[in-house]
Amino acid sequence: MIEQFQHFFTVLWGLATDPVNLLIVFAASFLGIIFGALPGLTATLGVALLTTLTYGLDVNSALLALLGLYVGAIYGGSYPSILINIPGTAAAAATAMEGYPLASKGEGGKALGLTTTASTIGTLFGLLILVLMAPLIASVALQFTSFEFFLLALFGILISGTLTSEGDALKGWIAGFFGLFLACIGRDTLQFFPRFTFDMPQLDSGLDIVPVLIGAFGIPQIIKVLAERKKLAQAKEFDSVVPEFSEIRKNSKNIARSASIGVGIGAVPGIGEDIAGWVSYGAAKGAAKDKSKFGQGDKSGLIASETANNACIGGALIPLLTLGIPGSAPAAMLLGALMLHGINPGPTLPVEKPDFLLEITAILVLASVAMFCNGMLLAKQVVKLLKVPAPLFMPFVAILCVLGSYALGLNVFNLFLMVPIGIIAYWMIELKYPISPMIIGLILGPMADENLRRALLTTEGDLLPMLSRPVSLILILIMLVVIFQQMPWFKSLLRKCCSAFKSQPNKEEA
Amino acid sequence: MNNSSKKYTNATTLVLICGVIISILVGVKTISTDADSYPRRPLTNVVVWSAGGGTDVANRVISAELAKALGTDINVTNKPGGVAGSLGLSYVNQRRSDGYTLVGLSESCVTAAVMGGWAERMDTWYPFIIGGSPDLISVSANSPFTSVEQLVAYALANPNKVKAAAAGSGSLHHLNLLAFAKGTQAEFKFVPYPGSAPSQTAVVTEEVDIVITSMAEQQQLIKSGQLRPLAMLTNKAFSDDDIGDIPTALDVYPALKQHLPITQVIGFAVNADTPDNIKVKLTQAFDQAMQSDKVKQWADDNYFVLSGKSGAQASDVFSKLESLFGWTLEELGAAKHSPAKFGINKIDAQG
Numbered sequence: 001m002i003e004q005f006q007h008f009f010t011v012l013w014g015l016a017t018d019p020v021n022l023l024i025v026f027a028a029s030f031l032g033i034i035f036g037a038l039p040g041l042t043a044t045l046g047v048a049l050l051t052t053l054t055y056g057l058d059v060n061s062a063l064l065a066l067l068g069l070y071v072g073a074i075y076g077g078s079y080p081s082i083l084i085n086i087p088g089t090a091a092a093a094a095t096a097m098e099g100y101p102l103a104s105k106g107e108g109g110k111a112l113g114l115t116t117t118a119s120t121i122g123t124l125f126g127l128l129i130l131v132l133m134a135p136l137i138a139s140v141a142l143q144f145t146s147f148e149f150f151l152l153a154l155f156g157i158l159i160s161g162t163l164t165s166e167g168d169a170l171k172g173w174i175a176g177f178f179g180l181f182l183a184c185i186g187r188d189t190l191q192f193f194p195r196f197t198f199d200m201p202q203l204d205s206g207l208d209i210v211p212v213l214i215g216a217f218g219i220p221q222i223i224k225v226l227a228e229r230k231k232l233a234q235a236k237e238f239d240s241v242v243p244e245f246s247e248i249r250k251n252s253k254n255i256a257r258s259a260s261i262g263v264g265i266g267a268v269p270g271i272g273e274d275i276a277g278w279v280s281y282g283a284a285k286g287a288a289k290d291k292s293k294f295g296q297g298d299k300s301g302l303i304a305s306e307t308a309n310n311a312c313i314g315g316a317l318i319p320l321l322t323l324g325i326p327g328s329a330p331a332a333m334l335l336g337a338l339m340l341h342g343i344n345p346g347p348t349l350p351v352e353k354p355d356f357l358l359e360i361t362a363i364l365v366l367a368s369v370a371m372f373c374n375g376m377l378l379a380k381q382v383v384k385l386l387k388v389p390a391p392l393f394m395p396f397v398a399i400l401c402v403l404g405s406y407a408l409g410l411n412v413f414n415l416f417l418m419v420p421i422g423i424i425a426y427w428m429i430e431l432k433y434p435i436s437p438m439i440i441g442l443i444l445g446p447m448a449d450e451n452l453r454r455a456l457l458t459t460e461g462d463l464l465p466m467l468s469r470p471v472s473l474i475l476i477l478i479m480l481v482v483i484f485q486q487m488p489w490f491k492s493l494l495r496k497c498c499s500a501f502k503s504q505p506n507k508e509e510a
Numbered sequence: 511m512n513n514s515s516k517k518y519t520n521a522t523t524l525v526l527i528c529g530v531i532i533s534i535l536v537g538v539k540t541i542s543t544d545a546d547s548y549p550r551r552p553l554t555n556v557v558v559w560s561a562g563g564g565t566d567v568a569n570r571v572i573s574a575e576l577a578k579a580l581g582t583d584i585n586v587t588n589k590p591g592g593v594a595g596s597l598g599l600s601y602v603n604q605r606r607s608d609g610y611t612l613v614g615l616s617e618s619c620v621t622a623a624v625m626g627g628w629a630e631r632m633d634t635w636y637p638f639i640i641g642g643s644p645d646l647i648s649v650s651a652n653s654p655f656t657s658v659e660q661l662v663a664y665a666l667a668n669p670n671k672v673k674a675a676a677a678g679s680g681s682l683h684h685l686n687l688l689a690f691a692k693g694t695q696a697e698f699k700f701v702p703y704p705g706s707a708p709s710q711t712a713v714v715t716e717e718v719d720i721v722i723t724s725m726a727e728q729q730q731l732i733k734s735g736q737l738r739p740l741a742m743l744t745n746k747a748f749s750d751d752d753i754g755d756i757p758t759a760l761d762v763y764p765a766l767k768q769h770l771p772i773t774q775v776i777g778f779a780v781n782a783d784t785p786d787n788i789k790v791k792l793t794q795a796f797d798q799a800m801q802s803d804k805v806k807q808w809a810d811d812n813y814f815v816l817s818g819k820s821g822a823q824a825s826d827v828f829s830k831l832e833s834l835f836g837w838t839l840e841e842l843g844a845a846k847h848s849p850a851k852f853g854i855n856k857i858d859a860q861g
Contacts, residue, residue, distance in 0.1 A: 051561040052588055145717040190702050192679065192844040201626060324707065324730055336562020346730030457701050458673055458717055
């Protein structure tokens with residue numbers, strides 16, 4: 001154990017004292033933040049582009065660049081979420097729930113500072129678990145078969161629907177199912193049957209997530225800000241970005257819970273940062289004593305989602321390094337990059353390269369330090385954007401939206417997609433339907449659809465295994481609780497049960 | 511002060527965006543030169559799959575050796591996207607046929623036409639084949655099957671009961687499964703997965719019973735004892751210090767030889783109308799590169815079987831695959847256009 005620690009610090013020291021490596025990790029992390037912050041440029045795309053560029057570097061430097069960018073991009077998505085209520089990446093959608101109200105109240109700087117700290121703590125916590133628990137988590141991740149994946153996807157949609165709607169959870173679920181419908185468009189992946197494609201070749205591969213994400217969040221926000229002629233958000237003159245450490249200390253339980261959720265979700269292949277943010281946000285809301293502040297700028301909600309989405313990175317690396325199965329989309333790109341450098345992640349990696357896990361941990365520690373420094377420096381500057389008058393700033397955002405939608409496949413069709421989605425989203429918001437469940441539905445739709453049908457294919461149409469497998473049974477029970485909690489009779493039943501429990505001893509006394 | 515830093519932030523953001531957009535958009539410009547003095551400047555190898563994938567890695571390894579043999583640099587870039595790599599294919603196809611732009615491709619590219627990616631056939635290329643990793647059948651370590659004979663006997667007695675994973679419908683591994691089923695007359699229940707890795711995981715979690723993917727993809731799981739290899743789907747049996755001996759199913763069921771082997775084909779190509787003297791120079795350099803220790807060592811380490819075919823021989827391999835893939839997809843109802851539309855004749859695998 002001590003030898004391992006020694007080796008870890010030697011590697012860390014070796015990397016940190018090389019000026020070229022420092023330059024690489026800081027530049028990559030900065031680039032990552034920009035990628036995350038610009039709608040349309042995602043962590044996955046960033047890692048993909050950088051993979052080609054780092055081919056000539058040695059393994060450690062290349063990994064520094066790639067992981068620096070990955071960590072930075074997951075964090076950078078929070079900037080536009082907080083400042084303009086348009087998530088830069090799907091991972092930061094839950095961050096907008098509390099971050100934007102905070103910025104509107106004039107606490108944008110503080111929100112960014114908290115986000116930076118929470119992201120750093122989340123990344124480091126994720127690493128700790130990666131090192132300690134990798135083999136254990138990997139074996140649990142193997143409990144997931146098609147049924148579990150289907151239920152997990154359904155759970156993600158359900159929970160985001162419950163959390164994001166103001167008042168009526170039914171509206172959130174309707175939005176989620178609308179997202180599921182959007183996910184059906186295109187040729188289905190199992191049998192290539194065209195669904196809702198109307199013989200348009202562009203619809204064959206389904207809707208791209210990025211233009212829908214940008215259209216659904218960006219366009220309504222642009223219309224709203226310009227129509228209401230209001231300022232984007234307040235920026236106080238002396239709003240400090242340095243977080244109060246009392247705030248962090250107060251949230252230590254919340255941070256530990258969110259980080260564990262993040263790592264756990266990251267470790268399950270196929271789902272990633274976006275779900276992690278939502279689930280841990282929901283857990284924080286459930287645990288809070290005063291729920292009324294949620295949605296109005298509650299700091300613990302902000303901390304929860306940002307800690308979890310960064311902790312997810314460590315989680316996503318667990319199945320990648322131990323099983324050779326990437327835990328999230330950017331991790332899949334990372335797998336490619338590793339193979340390019342002659343490293344084959346998988347069960348035999350600890351045998352072939354016993355120190356690799358420690359090396360990658362050291363690299364990630366350095367990457368999160370770089371992210372923290374870059375974040376703190378940038379946050380101060382970025383908050384000033386809020387001082388730009390909205391009529392000048394929003395058209396610029398609109399151009400960014402168009403560029404972002406087009407840049408990802410250089411496909412003009414995505415622009416035709418973005419605008420109608422944006423208009424639909426605007427009306428949905430006006431009718432008080434939340435947007436996020438729709439996006440989550442689109443992201444998780446293919447997973448739900450494909451896995452349910454594959455599961456039924458393997459069981460010859462039998463649904464019973466869903467109840468006999470332990471993980472799927474637990475998922476079903478959780479979902480039932482989530483649904484029934486929205487029904488008055490169930491709530492009153494719960495309350496009656498609770499009060500009966502409490503009052504029983506009293507009765508006996510009487 | 512506030513104003514200037516605000517401008518500064520805006521300006522940097524803009525410059526960065528422009529940078530990113532430009533780097534995405536910029537291709538590589540080529541200027542025509544005299545064929546005799548080829549190569550006078552660096553070549554570009556445009557790989558149609560993304561960086562880090564099998565096709566990309568193989569092309570990077572061979573390009574480094576090819577560059578030595580030609581005495582110039584070769585820049586490897588990636589242009590993934592479209593249907594079956596059609597974006598990269600049509601990009602290179604539209605370049606000048608001067609031998610300065612290569613396209614790095616794999617067997618899956620032969621479906622680009624029938625899947626609606628573009629309207630060219632494989633005969634538009636002059637190909638060079640590096641090789642590929644052979645396919646094999648494996649089961650979970652806990653499976654009752656310990657030999658391919660047991661598996662086939664069980665499948666014959668219980669048609670459609672053995673669940674088989676082999677990546678997606680119409681993939682190379684699916685074609686192998688179809689051919690295996692045809693040759694042994696056993697019926698398997700095919701369960702599609704989005705790729706080789708999820709197919710293998712499905713066997714490890716025992717969601718399905720058998721998996722057919724390539725040796726390169728399975729080696730880790732076999733070495734760690736999570737997969738048990740039953741049989742190769744190649745002409746020769748397999749033997750390796752780390753993995754052990756694996757018999758070939760073709761010896762056990764000679765009828766399989768009508769349909770198999772269908773192996774992965776990774777290589778690169780230039781436009782077919784490239785001047786002959788350039789083709790000759792490229793072929794010489796390719797032969798030299800294939801003989802290099804680096805390439806041989808890499809192939810050994812990665813369970814890759816080298817081919818080295820070029821020109822007419824390689825075209826033959828690709829046109830057979832084109833027919834096989836095209837017509838299989840057509841029968842699955844997955845093809846967008848009938849292979850007949852492009853004049854692709856139906857032939858038997860080993861025709």
